[in-house]
Amino acid sequence: xxxxxxxxxxxxxxxxxxxxxxxxxxxxxxxxxxxxxxxxxxxxxxxxxxxxxxxxxxxxxxxxxxxxxxxxxxxxxxxxxxxxxxxxxxxxxxxxxxxxxxxxxxxxxxxxxxxxxxxxxxxxxxxxxxxxxxxxxxxxxxxxxxxxxxxxxxxxxxxxxxxxxxxxxxxxxxxxxxxxxxxxxxxxxxxxxxxxxxxxxxxxxxxxxxxxxxxxxxxxxxxxxxxxxxxxxxxxxxxxxxxxxxxxxxxxxxxxxxxxxxxx
Amino acid sequence: xxxxxxxxxxxxxxxxxxxxxxxxxxxxxxxxxxxxxxxxxxxxxxxxxxxxxxxxxxxxxxxxxxxxxxxxxxxxxxxxxxxxxxxxxxxxxxxxxxxxxxxxxxxxxxxxxxxxxxxxxxxxxxxxxxxxxxxxxxxxxxxxxxxxxxxxxxxxxxxxxxxxxxxxxxxxxxxxxxxxxxxxxxxxxxxxxxxxxxxxxxxxxxxxxxxxxxxxxxxxxxxxxxxxxxxxxxxxxxxxxxxxxxxxxxxxxxxxxxxxxxxxxxxxxxxxxxxxxxxxxxxxxxxxxxxxxxxxxxxxxxxxxxxxxxxxxxxxxxxxxxxx
Numbered sequence: 001x002x003x004x005x006x007x008x009x010x011x012x013x014x015x016x017x018x019x020x021x022x023x024x025x026x027x028x029x030x031x032x033x034x035x036x037x038x039x040x041x042x043x044x045x046x047x048x049x050x051x052x053x054x055x056x057x058x059x060x061x062x063x064x065x066x067x068x069x070x071x072x073x074x075x076x077x078x079x080x081x082x083x084x085x086x087x088x089x090x091x092x093x094x095x096x097x098x099x100x101x102x103x104x105x106x107x108x109x110x111x112x113x114x115x116x117x118x119x120x121x122x123x124x125x126x127x128x129x130x131x132x133x134x135x136x137x138x139x140x141x142x143x144x145x146x147x148x149x150x151x152x153x154x155x156x157x158x159x160x161x162x163x164x165x166x167x168x169x170x171x172x173x174x175x176x177x178x179x180x181x182x183x184x185x186x187x188x189x190x191x192x193x194x195x196x197x198x199x200x201x202x203x204x205x206x207x208x209x210x211x212x213x214x215x216x217x218x219x220x221x222x223x224x225x226x227x228x229x230x231x232x233x234x235x236x237x238x239x240x241x242x243x244x245x246x247x248x249x250x251x252x253x254x255x256x257x258x259x260x261x262x263x264x
Numbered sequence: 265x266x267x268x269x270x271x272x273x274x275x276x277x278x279x280x281x282x283x284x285x286x287x288x289x290x291x292x293x294x295x296x297x298x299x300x301x302x303x304x305x306x307x308x309x310x311x312x313x314x315x316x317x318x319x320x321x322x323x324x325x326x327x328x329x330x331x332x333x334x335x336x337x338x339x340x341x342x343x344x345x346x347x348x349x350x351x352x353x354x355x356x357x358x359x360x361x362x363x364x365x366x367x368x369x370x371x372x373x374x375x376x377x378x379x380x381x382x383x384x385x386x387x388x389x390x391x392x393x394x395x396x397x398x399x400x401x402x403x404x405x406x407x408x409x410x411x412x413x414x415x416x417x418x419x420x421x422x423x424x425x426x427x428x429x430x431x432x433x434x435x436x437x438x439x440x441x442x443x444x445x446x447x448x449x450x451x452x453x454x455x456x457x458x459x460x461x462x463x464x465x466x467x468x469x470x471x472x473x474x475x476x477x478x479x480x481x482x483x484x485x486x487x488x489x490x491x492x493x494x495x496x497x498x499x500x501x502x503x504x505x506x507x508x509x510x511x512x513x514x515x516x517x518x519x520x521x522x523x524x525x526x527x528x529x530x531x532x533x534x535x536x537x538x539x540x541x542x543x544x545x546x547x548x549x550x551x552x553x554x555x556x557x558x559x560x561x562x563x564x565x566x567x568x569x570x571x572x573x574x575x576x577x578x579x580x581x582x583x584x585x586x587x588x
Contacts, residue, residue: 053440079442092440094433097426105430108423109442115419118426161441 002029002052002169002201007061008225009047021047023225024061029169029203034195036212037205038244039222045205046087048222049171052203054078065168080110083162083200085155085175092158095147099138099157102146103127106161130160134190152183156190163194170195172204188215209241221248267526272398274522278515279405280466281485285493285514286412286507287459288486293506294420295432295452297345300356300483304363305337305457307479309464311367314376314474323384327465334461335454337363342450367476375475383469401470408466412459413507419455420503428452460486484538489514491545 004027011019022044029035037045051058054075063070070078086092093102104119107126124142131139134156138149146154155175162170172191176184192215195202206212212219219236221229221244228251231239284306291299309330316326337359344355368374388400395403419425430438431448439445460482468474493513497505520541521534529537552559 074444076439076442076444079440082440084440086436091434091436094430094437096433097430101426101430105426105438105441105443111442113423113427113443115422115424118421118423 001031001066002027003062003064004028004052005062005064007048007051007063008059009044009051009056010059013059020225022051025225025227027220027227029201031201032199033218034200034202034216035204035218035220036216037203037220037222038207038209038212042224043222044225045222046173047225049084049173049203049205052078052169053082053084053171081168083109083165083167083170085158085162085170085172087174087177089151089154089158089178092161093146093154096145098143099131099146099149100124100127100142102157103130103161103164106164109165111165130164133193134160150183152179152187155179155183155187159187159190159194163198163200166198166200168201170200170202172202174205174207177207191215209244213239213241213244223248223251269398270522270526271519272396272402274518275515276398276401276405276470277467278518279402279409279511280470281463281518282405282409282489282511282514283412283466284460284463284482285486285489285510286409286416287456287463288483289490289507289510290416290452290456290459292487292490293432294429295449295456297352297432297449297452298356298483298487299338299341299453299456300353301337301341301359301363301453301457302356302460302482302486303479304360304367305334305460305479306464306467306482307367307474307476308333308337308363308370309461310468310474310478311370311376311476312461313465314378314468315371317383317469318376318378318381323382323387323469327384327462330465331458331462334464335458337461338453338455338457339450341457342446342453345453346446346449364476371474371476374477375473377473378469379472383472384466385470397470404470405466408462409511412462413504413511416507417504424448424451481535481538484535484542485517488538488541488545489517491542492516492520495545 004025007022007025007027008020009022011017011021019042021042025044025048027048037048039045050056052063052070054070054073054077058071061071065081068081070081084092094105097105100119100123104123104127107123127142128139131142136153136156138153138157146157149157155178159175175191176187179187188211191204194200202216204216213236217236218230218232219239220227220231229244229247284302288299288302291297291302312330312333313323313326316329317323321329340362341355341359344350344358345352348355350358384404385397385400388404389395389397392400420429427438427443428448428451430441431443431445431452435445438448464479464482468478490510490513493509493511493516494506496516497509497512521537524534524537525531
């Protein structure tokens, strides 16, 4: 279980560019939850994920994961518990290293790294087997440089890397937004498969309202650093895009200003 | 001095300096960090070994102390950069400047001559009197370089080594996979400057003196060597091959220097020449991007002119193969 209590973050505090990204946010994520997060630009979705991951520190509040206080832990230490996929396909992999080398790095997430060989015998069989589940033919190209792969392939690989050691929480930050529609659909299907196969606790930011409704067991909508809508279970299943738009307008007193969300 | 002898000297120098080049390769290519510390740590290696052997220490043992001193220099730069968040170039310059004073403190004066003092060269020369000084330098250099390449090949294949390589590639990813990138950066700098100081120590012993100014321009020589090696040997092969490329680059650099000196350039012009070489090499990708047709024409002309010479070389290079 992940518990965020009164978490807040302000960028450029006390300057003319001051931006309150998160305002006293409270969120409890139950083990096994697959939560989709939607909201307009600057709603604080990515900030929420980055605060949990420790990319930057909280201004206030507390983040607990199974009673472990993450609030003050540096990013690399929290990484033991978290799996992450970024919006930019280039962010999640090392381009000049081979597919197997990238996987081997991910395989050692949360473990002590020593002077043992970087890829041990027997690991390749595991990687091959896992790569086969992606159905992208990568299992035959173990030593190819990741830089030679397409954005979609890299993102699928990053997803695999994030889940190679089962994370306590999987953070997906618009991980299909930079892909073409067909590839995005494929990566999203893979995501759904992996999450349900290993019953991963997941927080997925998306711009696509249909996806947000279709996937997961819980949906939260953010606006100006606050959670303005939180719906789960049966209620979520019967949710429609127009309900979300209405909800957004009543709560925020504003019309949805994000073209990307309306169009998709 | 005959050209042949000059070439021999150049090869010997090139191999001794290649240990430094391997150090620069670690920071510049593996970590993607332009580390200016080397101008200081190279001289530190020379200073430490000179003061120790002039007090009677075994010249080979003194190399270990030079190595350790260089590692300490790298640690300082790493600390300034990661923990105090000083930009990389500036962190290197700070350590380099501070080392100027420290190196004089170590030696007690601006230079130490090693005439009549037992060095690695005179020790080996005593055992095998038939060998010329150049041959001894070359042999010692080759043994050291081979050992360093083997070590680096092993080290960068380990879990820690892989983390360092990945840090140079994409540090966001590496942090997300649970690696403390501050540690990997510091480790890379420590290793690199250790090798640079080791190289400085062997160079000081082979030239017969250590001087506080001996490190000036080291980074440029290192970069020039790395780039020459890359241009001549190609960039798409295994890690061991790339390390060997750096060594070849270092030797070729010395040969070029020996040639232009032989043609009558002054030794004080060399720094200009080195800077121009590095600037041109770094500019090539940009020129390629901005003036593609002009560049391609140039390459075509070059290829047709040198095509005959390169055919044999290409075939043998292709057998190198990708292994890692």
